[in-house]
Amino acid sequence: MQRRVSLASLALTLLILAGCADPPTQQIQEAEKALKEAQQSGAAKYSADEYAKLEGTLDTLRKEVAEQDGKFALFRDYGKAQQLSVSAKADSDRIKATAAQKKEEAKGAAMQAQQVAEEAVKATQDLVAKAPVGKDRAAVEAIKNDVEGLKSLLKQVQVSIDKEDYPAAQTQAKAIYDMSQGVSTEIQNALAKVGRGKPAPSKKK
Amino acid sequence: MVFGHMNRVLASIGCALCLSGCVQAVPPDLLAALETIDRDLIALRAPETAPEEYAEFVRHWVSLKSRVDLDDDLIRWPWESSDLENDLRRLYVVGEHTVSQLHDRQASQHRTTESKLARLEDRFHRITSKVESIDGRILLGEQVVQTGLLVKQARTFFEQKEYQRAIQAVEQADHALAAQTSLLTRELGRYADDRRITHWRTMAQQTIDWSRIHQSTALVVSKADRELTLYKNGRKVLSYPVRLGFNGMKEKQFQGDGATPEGRYRITDKRGQGQTQFYRALVLDYPNAEDHRRFALAKKSGRIGLAKGIGGQIEIHGVENQFIEQTLGCVMLDNPHMNVLYEGVSLGTPVTIVGALTGQNAVALALSELEHHREEI
Secondary structure (H helix, E strand, O other): OHHHHHHHHHHHHHHHHHHOOOOOHHHHHHHHHHHHHHHHOOHHHHOHHHHHHHHHHHHHHHHHHHHHHOOOHHHOOOHHHHHHHHHHHHHHHHHHHHHHHHHHHHHHHHHHHHHHHHHHHHHHHHHHHHOOOHHHHHHHHHHHHHHHHHHHHHHHHHHHHHOOOHHHHHHHHHHHHHHHHHHHHHHHHHHHHHOOOOOOOOOOO | OHHHHHHHHHHHHHHHHHHHHOEEOOOHHHHHHHHHHHHHHHHOOHHHHOHHHHHHHHHHHHHHHHHHHHOOOOEEOOOOOOHHHHHHHHHHHHHHHHHHHHHHHHHHHHHHHHHHHHHHHHHHHHHHHHHHHOOOHHHHOOHHHHHHHHHHHHHHHHHOOOHHHHHHHHHHHHHHHHHHHHHHHHHHHHHHOHHHHHHHHHHHHHHHHHHHHOOOEEEEEEOOOOEEEEEEOOEEEEEEEOEOEOOOOOEOOOOOOOOEOOEEEEEEEEEOEOOEOOOOEEEEOOOOHHHHHHHHHHHHOOOOOOOOOOOOOOEEEOOOEOOEOOEOOOEEOOHHHHHHHHHHOOOOOEEEEEOOOOOOOHHHHHHHHHHHHHHHO
C-alpha cells in the first residue's frame, strides 16, 4: 500500500515538473539578435524575400510563445517554440551571410563601373588637352564645358557609393561612361578638322 | 467457432476500411500551389515593390507551414474538417489575388513610366536642339550633362524595372530642364525685351541715317539673326549670314568669354591676305570708351572679377580654312562674302552690332518655345 502511494506521488511530481516547462528564452533572444544582425547586414534589401520569411518565422515564434504562456502551467509545451527559434537562428545566420555577399557584389560592381567611368572621363579630358590653343580652342570650347560637367558628375557616383546606394552609383557611372564616349567622339571629329589646320597664336578677344 | 471467425474477418475489414479512409490533413498539391504563389510574388519583386503585401502573405505562409511541419494532426478522418487545410486554402485565394493585383500594378507602372520617360526624352532632345540653335550650351554650363545623366539614369532604371526610381529620375530631370529654361530666359531674356529691341533698332537706324547723310557705307550686324547688312548711302546693298563667338549671344563682359560685343564701332584696320590668318579681316575699335565705362562699372559692382581683362582684337573676318569654322567673339563670314565686303568698306566705316532688330528674332522665338515646353513639364 505504502509503495503504491510512493509511486503515485513520484508520478505526480514528474508530471508537474514536466508540465512546468519554461520558454526557451535564451534561444529566442539569440534568434531575435540574429534577425537584427541580418537586418543590419542589408538582408532586407539584398535578400528581401528570405528576410521577409525570417520575420514571418519570428512572428510565428512570438505567437507560439504567447499561446503557450497563456495556457495553464501543466499544459504548457515550448517544444514548437524551441524548434522555431533554432531554425530562425540558423536561417538568420545564413541570410546574413548571403546578404553580406550580395552587398559586396553590388559594391564591387558599382566600384568597377565607377572606375570605368573615371577612365572614360580621363581619356576624354586627355583628348581635350590635345586640342590646339588659340583660335582652334573655340571648336572644342563647348565640349570642354561638358567634360568639366562629367568630372563633377563623378563626385555624385562617390556620394552614392558612400550612401551604399550601389544601384544608383552603377546607373550614374554607366550614364557618365556613355556620355564620355559621346563627347570623345565629338572631340575626335573636331580634332580631325582642326588637325588639318594650323594652331593659331592666342589673341585677345 | 464460425461466429468467432466471422468476427475476426469483420474486424479486419473494419480496420482496413478505417485505415484506407484516413486522409492527409493537407493535400500536397495545395502546398505546392502556395509555393508557386510565393515564387510568383518573388518574381514580381513583391518583397521590394510591395513589402507590406508580401510580408502579410509570408507571415501567414510561414505560420501555416510551421503548423504543417510540426502539427500532429497530419492524418484525419475523411469526415473531419481540417482548419489547417481551410486556412491554407484561404491563403491561396488571398495570395492568388495579390499576385494578380501586383501583376496589374506592375503593368500599369510600366506603362506610366514608359510614357513619362518617352515624354521626357522627347522634351530633352527638343530643348537640347533649341539650346544648340541659340548657342546656349556654354551658357548652361554643367547643367546640360547633369540633365543628360538623369535622363539616362531614368532609362536604365526603367529597363531594370525599377519603376519608382525611374519616375524619381524623370522628375529630377524635369526640374533640371525647367532650371535650364529659367537660366536661359534670365541670360537671354533681353532678346525678347521690347525696350531693349527698341534701343537696338534706334542704334541701327542711326547708323543707316549716318550712311545716308554722309553718302557712305555702314554695317549693321544682328546677332540673333546672325546677319550682317551693308548699307550704302542709307540703302541696303547686301546681307550675309555670319557666325559669332562660341558664346556669341551673350553680352561681352570680359576677355575670353567668347561673347560678341554689342555697340557702335568703326573699322580701324583692314588686313589683307598674309596679314591675318583669317583670310581677310576688318579690325574694329573694341573696346571703345563706352565698353571701358561698362567694364569699369561691372568690375566695381563685382559682376566681373578683378583679375579679368576687357579683351580686344574684335574683327569681322573670313575663315582660316574650311575645317575651322569657329570664332572666339568676332564676326565671321564665308571667304567669298568676306572678299566682297572687304572691297566694299573703308577705314572709319561704322559697324553697329546689336542683339536683334525685331521682337520675332530667333532667340526670342526659341525662348518662347522653351517656355512652352516648361509649361508641358
